[in-house]
Amino acid sequence: MTSSLRLGPHTIEGRAVLAPMAGLTDQVFRNICRDFGAAMAVSEMNTADTVLWNTRKSMTRLDLSGDNGLRVLQIAGSEPEQMAAAAKAAGNLGADIVDINMGCPAKKVCRKLSGSALLRDEKRVLRILEAVTAATPLPVTLKMRTGWDPEHRNGVRIAQLAEATGIKSLAVHGRTRACLFTGNAEYETIRAIKAAVGIPVFANGDICTAADAQRVLDYTGADGVMIGRGALGQPWLFNEINQALDDCATGGQILPTAVTVKQRRDIILTHLDALYSLYGEHQGVRVGRKHLSWYCKQIEGAKVFRDTIVRIESAEEQLQLTRHFFADAESARDLQMAALTSGINVPCPTNNPSSVITQHQ
Ligand SMILES: Cc1cc2nc3c(=O)[nH]c(=O)nc-3n(C[C@H](O)[C@H](O)[C@H](O)COP(=O)(O)O)c2cc1C
Numbered sequence: 001m002t003s004s005l006r007l008g009p010h011t012i013e014g015r016a017v018l019a020p021m022a023g024l025t026d027q028v029f030r031n032i033c034r035d036f037g038a039a040m041a042v043s044e045m046n047t048a049d050t051v052l053w054n055t056r057k058s059m060t061r062l063d064l065s066g067d068n069g070l071r072v073l074q075i076a077g078s079e080p081e082q083m084a085a086a087a088k089a090a091g092n093l094g095a096d097i098v099d100i101n102m103g104c105p106a107k108k109v110c111r112k113l114s115g116s117a118l119l120r121d122e123k124r125v126l127r128i129l130e131a132v133t134a135a136t137p138l139p140v141t142l143k144m145r146t147g148w149d150p151e152h153r154n155g156v157r158i159a160q161l162a163e164a165t166g167i168k169s170l171a172v173h174g175r176t177r178a179c180l181f182t183g184n185a186e187y188e189t190i191r192a193i194k195a196a197v198g199i200p201v202f203a204n205g206d207i208c209t210a211a212d213a214q215r216v217l218d219y220t221g222a223d224g225v226m227i228g229r230g231a232l233g234q235p236w237l238f239n240e241i242n243q244a245l246d247d248c249a250t251g252g253q254i255l256p257t258a259v260t261v262k263q264r265r266d267i268i269l270t271h272l273d274a275l276y277s278l279y280g281e282h283q284g285v286r287v288g289r290k291h292l293s294w295y296c297k298q299i300e301g302a303k304v305f306r307d308t309i310v311r312i313e314s315a316e317e318q319l320q321l322t323r324h325f326f327a328d329a330e331s332a333r334d335l336q337m338a339a340l341t342s343g344i345n346v347p348c349p350t351n352n353p354s355s356v357i358t359q360h361q
Pocket of ligand 1: 019020021022023024043044045074101102143173204205206207226227228229230
């Protein structure tokens with residue numbers, strides 16, 4: 001039985017949620033991840049400057065109407081009044097939850113002292129949290145890093161400020177702003193944050209397998225895990241995590257759930273179709289390329305496929321090449337299986353479907 005968590009008035013089923021990733025966690029990918037068991041999926045970040053919300057790109061990002069679960073809209077900014085106005089506007093757009101971004105180290109975001117750059121100005125953090133929670137009746141959540149740099153890991157203080165201002169949950173990426181994406185995520189500060197607050201805490205950073213999720217939950221005591229890059233090319237990871245946590249709760253051991261090459265093909269074809277519908281053909285094909293490069297990882301011939309796919313401009317061709325690539329992978333698997341059962345050794349290790357399916361990127 002999957003465990004549930006309360007976020008303000010909402011109950012979410014499961015302990016693994018999808019992280020916001022600009023350019024990747026659009027409505028299509030959020031819906032796919034939710035279909036595969038993600039308990040919640042946060043939108044890509046949106047600037048708090050609502051004057052900029054009427055561009056085509058922003059309008060696509062802000063359209064939550066087709067989301068198949070809780071609608072969590074993330075805002076990024078540094079001016080308390082502007083953040084408050086954005087939170088109000090998020091409610092008008094149908095958001096169920098407003099998420100504040102204090103976790104993104106992108107230069108574009110940090111130059112304006114928003115995202116994770118805010119963490120070094122605790123007074124401003126407090127003013128933003130107060131302004132946003134006062135401006136909207138919606139539950140407000142916070143995405144943060146462990147601090148500004150390794151010498152200034154003020155994550156515990158920020159978390160306590162957040163709880164005091166009525167923030168309903170925290171997602172903590174186990175790196176400081178200065179770490180960007182280098183080194184390994186550390187979970188000690190997340191553990192300290194969990195011990196210091198009573199609201200749900202999601203541990204985030206470098207969690208790519210069900211075993212990682214179990215280990216991080218055990219170590220930090222966090223209520224859930226937030227998965228970003230680990231879900232790329234394997235959105236079924238959420239089901240694997242749910243299954244593993246259930247099995248552990250009942251004393252079983254973690255076993256990866258098999259997703260066949262054929263199932264993988266069907267998932268990506270559905271994914272591509274939905275991207276063309278959301279973005280139109282031109283942009284849909286481009287976004288599709290990124291996801292294809294993750295879906296085909298660890299399958300024989302992936303490099304050639306990737307090199308070909310980057311040059312393809314039409315949806316029809318992209319779909320056709322994808323069908324062929326996965327059909328080839330499937331028949332290579334059949335060949336391998338036939339060889340194995342007949343005792344013939346076919347030296348084709350990277351084509352082994354069990355490595356394709358059970359290894360994680
Ligand atoms: C391409 C990319 C885009 C991201 N965009 C956002 C974003 O829009 N908002 C945010 O809070 N974090 C963003 N992040 C950070 C992720 O949410 C997450 O904290 C980080 O990737 C660490 O988790 P992971 O190791 O599971 O990927 C982004 C990360 C990546 C790789």
